[in-house]
Amino acid sequence: MSKKSEYQPRTWMGWAVFGGTLVAVFALGLLYSSIMERRQEARIRPPLEEISKFESDSSAWANNWPREYDRFMMTADTTSETLFGGSAPRDYLEETPENVILFSGMAFAIDYWQARGHHYALEDVKTTPRLSDDTPATCWTCKSSDVPRVMAELGQQYVDNPEEASLQELALAGAADFYGHNFHDFDDEMHHTVGCLDCHEPDTMRLRISRPALIEAFEAQGKDIHDVTHQEMRSLVCAQCHVEYYFRGENDHLVLPWTHGTRPEEMEQHFDDYGFADWTHAISGAPMIKMQHPDYELYSTGIHAYRNVSCADCHMPYRTEGGEKFTDHYIQSPLENVANSCQVCHRWSEDDIRERVYAIQSNVKEGRTRAEEVLALAHFDAAACIEIGASDSELEPIQQLIRQAQLRWDYVAAAKGMGFHSPGESQRLLTAAVEMAGKARVEAAKVLARHGYTDDVVYPDFSTKERAQEINQRFVDGDPPSLLRDFTASASPPEGETAVQ
Numbered sequence: 001m002s003k004k005s006e007y008q009p010r011t012w013m014g015w016a017v018f019g020g021t022l023v024a025v026f027a028l029g030l031l032y033s034s035i036m037e038r039r040q041e042a043r044i045r046p047p048l049e050e051i052s053k054f055e056s057d058s059s060a061w062a063n064n065w066p067r068e069y070d071r072f073m074m075t076a077d078t079t080s081e082t083l084f085g086g087s088a089p090r091d092y093l094e095e096t097p098e099n100v101i102l103f104s105g106m107a108f109a110i111d112y113w114q115a116r117g118h119h120y121a122l123e124d125v126k127t128t129p130r131l132s133d134d135t136p137a138t139c140w141t142c143k144s145s146d147v148p149r150v151m152a153e154l155g156q157q158y159v160d161n162p163e164e165a166s167l168q169e170l171a172l173a174g175a176a177d178f179y180g181h182n183f184h185d186f187d188d189e190m191h192h193t194v195g196c197l198d199c200h201e202p203d204t205m206r207l208r209i210s211r212p213a214l215i216e217a218f219e220a221q222g223k224d225i226h227d228v229t230h231q232e233m234r235s236l237v238c239a240q241c242h243v244e245y246y247f248r249g250e251n252d253h254l255v256l257p258w259t260h261g262t263r264p265e266e267m268e269q270h271f272d273d274y275g276f277a278d279w280t281h282a283i284s285g286a287p288m289i290k291m292q293h294p295d296y297e298l299y300s301t302g303i304h305a306y307r308n309v310s311c312a313d314c315h316m317p318y319r320t321e322g323g324e325k326f327t328d329h330y331i332q333s334p335l336e337n338v339a340n341s342c343q344v345c346h347r348w349s350e351d352d353i354r355e356r357v358y359a360i361q362s363n364v365k366e367g368r369t370r371a372e373e374v375l376a377l378a379h380f381d382a383a384a385c386i387e388i389g390a391s392d393s394e395l396e397p398i399q400q401l402i403r404q405a406q407l408r409w410d411y412v413a414a415a416k417g418m419g420f421h422s423p424g425e426s427q428r429l430l431t432a433a434v435e436m437a438g439k440a441r442v443e444a445a446k447v448l449a450r451h452g453y454t455d456d457v458v459y460p461d462f463s464t465k466e467r468a469q470e471i472n473q474r475f476v477d478g479d480p481p482s483l484l485r486d487f488t489a490s491a492s493p494p495e496g497e498t499a500v501q
Helices: 011-042 066-076 098-102 118-127 146-158 167-179 212-220 230-239 264-274 295-299 311-315 350-388 392-413 423-450 465-476
Strands: 246-248 253-255 318-321 324-327
Touching: 066 118, 066 318, 066 324, 098 350, 098 392, 098 465, 146 167, 167 212, 167 253, 212 253, 230 295, 230 311, 264 392, 295 392, 350 392, 350 423, 392 423
Parallel strands: none
Antiparallel strands: 246 253, 318 324
């Protein structure tokens, strides 16, 4: 038998090449589809019916964009509940009574609930017990799509050609006047919750920034927000409100503390530069910062931001109805829509994905709980020093450590998602919070010892919301319980110092 003169490939090799080709074609098809989806979304899409550039009623946009509007109206649902989030009502003070102690002396010790869906933004700001006759108009800023309209109307007097100016230009011009008013001055102007006008240009539906504070924050860093990509805009429209902010100056100008950066240490430096404090703590006397909801800042340090995954990719994923693909405006937890949100990238089962997310969040929650416990005790340790007659110079380092520790804890606690947006950064900050609060307690023990007290501090019972609020009110009223066991302060403060009363 003669040998074959040419090599004959085996049959399975042909099938392997065929299969590999199919996989490659499929992958290229997915890539092409993704590119075209992004291009489709970014292109100008003029409405069928003209919409005013000041139209704050989202229902007026519905004829042009019925699917998006119908899905957005689903944010009225209050039954969604995940392990650490959702839209169902959650009383943070009931769940974590330490919050009452941590926010002693400010309104968050009285009322602090998980935010409901966007549908309720306007209603909830009008009804919260945190509202008072002195509340500035600045508090309207992220609660109504009427805000950019009112700002624009105020700004028309400051621009040469108001008819030709964009809503953004007019809002920038009128923002200072808006902030300078009282909250109730605009009661008759605010009719609609946040909606289409806040994020879209009505004539093209392109994403746009309507809130001046974010534009000014970029400018303070030497950046131009108009230079960002469309994908970045899919997060920045959310960052108009889901950020840390504060009110500065006599007219309560809305400011994002980003001059040094968006990490908590950099924000802290900004606040220290201006000598700013949101309030003086009723128990410890520390000058405190209340983090609002730094969702964008925390997200910016996480893996999803690194991979250029936007807020909308997870919270507003694509949806198909009647053969048409569109962005789902039912803004909700990705865990309530795993198939369209998480499984686009993560090829695990829905149960596996939820289990993984909950494991990460539970670890962060454990760190949060430790920080809350030690911070609450640190406030009482400082109060014991005040009770014993400690001087300003003795109290200042303790109060400063408490301020720094709580800022880091609240950077994590006030953000949505129980740390999931950046688990590593969350754990780093909670560890720092525990360490700083621990140092504050050590320093307080030293002060007490110098004044002759070496027994344990008598901590009041704050194990429930009601008990914690009773303790808070006593400190607010200037009638705090004694924290020293059978001790009468007799030691004098250091020479040249005065005791704190």
